[in-house]
Amino acid sequence: MNIGYDAKRIFHNNTGLGNYGRDIVRILTDNPGFQHFYLFNTKKSNLENKVALQKATIVYPKGWFWKAFPSLWRLFGQWKQINVDSIDVFHGLSGELPLQFGAKRIPRVVTIHDVIFLSHPQYYNFFDRIIYRLKFQYAIKHADRIVAISEQTKRDLIHYLKANQSKISVIYQGCNDVYKKTYSESDKDAVRKKFNLPKTFILNVGTIQARKNVLSLVKAIHGTGFPLVLVGQEKGYAKQVHEYIDQNDMGQQVLFIKNITSAELARLYQCATVFCYPSLCEGFGIPIIEALYSKLPVITTRNGCFPEAAGPDSMFIDPVNISEIRQSLEHLFNNPDQREQMAEKGYVYVQRFADSQVSGDLTQLYKSLV
Incomplete structure (x- = not known):
């Protein structure tokens, strides 16, 4: 299998969400069932030396517009490059999926780490809560499968976002x-x-x-x-x-x-x-x-x-x-x-x-x- 990953956090987050993505790539690199990984990254990073790249290709924005506005590429332009690469499954590792996937139907997975912005809203400002809710609602609606990193997160997804329980798999994360x-x-x-x-x-x-x-x-x-x-x-x-x-x-x-x-x-x-x-x-x-x-x-x-x-x-x-x-x-x-x-x-x-x-x-x- 060839897997595509939304890799922004892998390359631009040195702790939590970044560690999660880097560990997945490291763990699956040793699994002979996977041929290649496509890591969709908005721009160059100094964390590349922490990523297992033996089976991986880093995919950057193409074209001057998407290079100039990488955040928009991640939402709207990324799907074009996903469709042209030989990807069997696309996995959003941090609660997000691109907004369009084009004509080619690629199975989509999204990992949700928590919904603390809903269960404990006092720790987030108003605008962040709105943005997170919109992103998460879109992702859980359009994903073929949802990975919750704990039973608690699964319960919260069902309670706060009315996620379809049959789509949720609890897959724990490990550590380095x-x-x-x-x-x-x-x-x-x-x-x-x-x-x-x-x-x-x-x-x-x-x-x-x-x-x-x-x-x-x-x-x-x-x-x-x-x-x-x-x-x-x-x-x-x-x-x-x-x-x-x-x-x-x-x-x-x-x-x-x-x-x-x-x-x-x-x-x-x-x-x-x-x-x-x-x-x-x-x-x-x-x-x-x-x-x-x-x-x-x-x-x-x-x-x-x-x-x-x-x-x-x-x-x-x-x-x-x-x-x-x-x-x-x-x-x-x-x-x-x-x-x-x-x-x-x-x-x-x-x-x-x-x-x-x-x-x-x-x-x-x-x-x-x-």
């Missing part, structure tokens, strides 16, 4: 192979030294923004002495986090890390004591998967998609209950045997998100359409 390796003490010591990490610490990974709810975690460790390492880029919400830290003299207790490579982050996971992720809403929560592969005990939110990602042996909390978060952290820090048991059971659970499972599920889906 770098998080599945076991690193030597010297590898981990190098990361400890570079980032001046404490001997034991709580880890949280993700963009520091309101829905990730990092401030609740910072408040929970106030007065405990537990070090906290926050890895991620900062949005406007981060100002509140810094203000609380400054006001409570916690500068030595909370460490911020940005611009870290995947290889370094993988080693950092294996240096940590506990992973705490009190996010308010996600489509799935890939950092949880990364932590479980790193054999790190996880504390996360008890509702939504989080139990799907974290499994039955993780510890669950109310993300706005500061006392409950603190008690959970204290319990795990004081019970190393339980931490070890949680880590081992979590590692068994996370195998359901292995590359082989993702590859098999996508192969079956594509074959059903060809």
Whole structure:
């Protein structure tokens, strides 16, 4: 099979949606059932070295108009090039499909990661909500199959957008192979030294923004002495986090890390004591998967998609209950045997998100359409 992918996020998003697309291409490149991938990209990118291109061709806009207006090409002009290439299935990886497909009928798949803009509209401005709704409604109407990355996303699609349940397949996403390796003490010591990490610490990974709810975690460790390492880029919400830290003299207790490579982050996971992720809403929560592969005990939110990602042996909390978060952290820090048991059971659970499972599920889906 030859698969076409809407690859804008693959080449222009260094985290979440980009990681999802890059992982799919990497995983399926190793599958002999796929001959070639056509990656439809709006313009050149410095992320090309992160993409498995052994079986891939990057397709750019043709013609001066589409080159000058690549966003319009993605919506209106891309279909012309899709029709002339030998593509068996076209897959929109981030909730979008081109608005026209021309005369040649190519099966269409779209992945929906979440509908947080509808379930938690307070995190989005009015115009973004309108645009996302229009794009998603068009995609779910015209797609032959919809991939939801969690059962929670499937439920939300049916509830908020009245998606046809029979068209939805839940196919979980995995994570980069770098998080599945076991690193030597010297590898981990190098990361400890570079980032001046404490001997034991709580880890949280993700963009520091309101829905990730990092401030609740910072408040929970106030007065405990537990070090906290926050890895991620900062949005406007981060100002509140810094203000609380400054006001409570916690500068030595909370460490911020940005611009870290995947290889370094993988080693950092294996240096940590506990992973705490009190996010308010996600489509799935890939950092949880990364932590479980790193054999790190996880504390996360008890509702939504989080139990799907974290499994039955993780510890669950109310993300706005500061006392409950603190008690959970204290319990795990004081019970190393339980931490070890949680880590081992979590590692068994996370195998359901292995590359082989993702590859098999996508192969079956594509074959059903060809």
